[in-house]
C-alpha cells in the first residue's frame with residue numbers, strides 16, 4: 001500500500017449507523033415494510049387456492065367452481081403485483097433518501113479531515129470512497145436491501161401459511177435450517193475481512209493510477225515508466241488476489257444455501273405422501289405445502305445473491321463513515337482567538353518547536369522565532385533543510401510535536417479551523433479554481449461568508465486582474481473551473497491571491513507562490529502579491545534571492561535548525577551561512593547592499 005489508509009468504522013458502529021439512517025425516515029420505512037408484508041401475505045393465497053382446486057378436482061367439481069378459483073387466483077396475482085409495485089416505489093424513495101444523507105454527511109466528513117491527514121493518506125483512498133463506495137451503497141440501497149426485506153417477510157409469512165395449512169407438514173421447513181444457517185454463519189464470519197481487503201486493494205489501484213497520472217511529466221522525464229508499471233501491476237495483482245479470496249467464499253456459500261432451500265420441497269413431497277396415505281392431510285393441503293416450499297425458493301435465492309452486495313455495501317459504509325474517525329489535529333478551545341498579546345499585537349511566535357512526520361525522525365529541532373505583526377521574514381536554506389515544514393507549522397497545517405506556535409498569544413492548534421484560516425493563510429503554487437462563478441471563487445474565504453461587489457472588485461484591482469475580469473462577457477458571474485471558462489495559470493494565481501485579499505488574513509505564509517511560472521508571468525504575479533502582502537505579517541519561504549533581500553529579517557534553516565537570524569545586511573556582515581549562500585548563489589563575494597541590488601537585478605532579469 002502506498003499511502004496511509006484513512007480510518008474504517010468498526011462493524012458494530014456501522015450497523016448502528018445503518019439502522020439509525022433507516023429509522024430516520026419512519027413513514028417511508030413503515031410503508032415500504034408494510035407493502036412488502038402485504039404482498040407476501042397476498043402471495044400465500046395462491047397455493048391454498050391451487051390446493052383447493054386439486055382437492056375439488058379429485059373429489060369431483062363443476063366448471064363454474066374451477067372458473068371461480070381461476071378468477072380469484074387472477075385477482076390475487078394482480079393485487080400482489082400492485083402491492084409489489086407500491087413496495088418497490090416506497091423502498092426506492094427510502095433508499096434514495098438514506099443515500100442522499102450518507103452522501104451529504106460524507107462530504108462534510110471529508111471536508112473536516114485535517115489537511116495534514118488528507119495529504120498523508122493520498123488522494124486514491126478518498127477518491128475510491130467517494131466513487132466506488134458510494135456506488136456500492138447505492139446498489140445495496142436500491143436493490144439488495146428491498147430484496148432481503150422481501151425474502152425475510154416472504155419466508156416468515158410462508159411459514160405462518162404452512163402452519164395454518166398443516167402444523168405437522170410445516171416441520172419440513174426445518175430441514176433447510178442447518179445448511180442455510182451454517183453456510184450463512186461461515187460466510188458472514190469471513191466475508192467482512194475479505195471485502196475490506198478487496199476495497200483496500202482497489203483503493204491502492206486508484207492511488208497508483210492517480211499518482212502516475214498527476215506525476216506523468218516527472219515519470220517521463222526521469223524514465224520511471226517501468227517502475228510505475230511494476231507498481232501498477234503489483235497493485236492490480238493485489239486486487240486480483242483479494243477478489244479471488246471473496247470469490248472462494250461465494251463459491252462455498254451460494255451452493256450450500258441453494259442446497260438448503262431446495263430440501264424442504266423434497267421433504268414436503270416425501271412427508272406429504274406419508275401424511276396423505278395415512279389420512280393425516282388432504283391432497284389439497286399437501287399440494288399447498290409443496291407449493292409454499294417452492295414459493296420461498298426464489299426470494300431466498302435473490303436474498304442470497306444480494307447478500308454479497310449488502311456485505312460490500314456495509315464495508316463501503318464503514319469506509320464512508322470511518323472518515324469522521326480521523327483524530328483531530330487541533331485542540332480547539334471555546335475561548336481561543338479572543339486573546340491578544342499583552343502589547344495588543346498579533347505577533348507570531350514559534351517557541352521550542354520540534355516536529356516529525358508521523359513516526360519518522362525529527363525534521364525540526366528546537367526552533368525559536370518571533371515574527372512581529374507586519375514584519376516580513378524570509379526563510380532560506382538548502383533543499384530539504386526544513387523550510388517548507390517550518391512554513392506549514394507557522395500556517396497551522398501541522399501541529400508541533402513539542403513546543404508551540406502562537407498568534408497573538410493563542411496557540412494555533414487551539415483556534416477553530418475557520419478562525420485559523422481567516423487569520424493565517426498559506427499561499428502555495430497549487431492554487432485551485434473551484435467550479436463555479438468568479439464571485440463564488442472570491443467569496444470562498446471571506447470572513448463574513450460573503451463579500452460585496454465593491455470589495456471583490458477592489459481585490460481584483462489590487463491584484464491587477466480587474467481588466468481581464470471586466471472583459472469577460474459575464475464579469476463576476478462568469479463560470480470558471482471544470483466545464484467553465486478556462487483560466488491561464490497567471491489568472492488562476494491572481495484569482496487565488498485576490499481571494500486572499502478578500503479573506504484578509506493577518507499572516508501570510510508564501511511558499512513557492514511564483515516559482516512554477518515562467519519569468520514574465522512571475523513578474524506579473526509579483527505585482528499582485530505586493531498588494532496582498534502590504535501591511536501583513538509575511539513568512540516567505542525564499543526560493544529566489546531578492547525575496548530574502550526584500551524581507552525585514554532572514555532566518556537561515558539548516559538540518560531543521562535556525563542557524564542564523566537577522567536582517568540581510570547583518571547576516572552578510574556576519575559572514576556566516578547566509579553570506580555563503582548568498583555568495584554561492586551569485587558567485588561573488590558578499591559585500592552588502594550593492595551586491596543585493598545586483599542580485600535583485602539578476603533575479604529580475606531571470607524573470
Ligand SMILES: Nc1ncnc2c1ncn2[C@@H]1O[C@H](COP(=O)(O)OP(=O)(O)OP(=O)(O)O)[C@@H](O)[C@H]1O
Pocket residue numbers: 357360363381382383384385386387388389390
Ligand atoms: N510529507 C512528508 N513526509 C515525510 N517526510 C517529509 C515530508 N515532507 C518533507 N519531509 C522531510 O522533511 C525534511 C524537510 O523537508 P522540507 O520540504 O521542509 O525542506 P525544504 O527546506 O522546504 O526543502 P525544499 O526547498 O527542497 O522544498 C526533509 O528531510 C524531507 O524529506
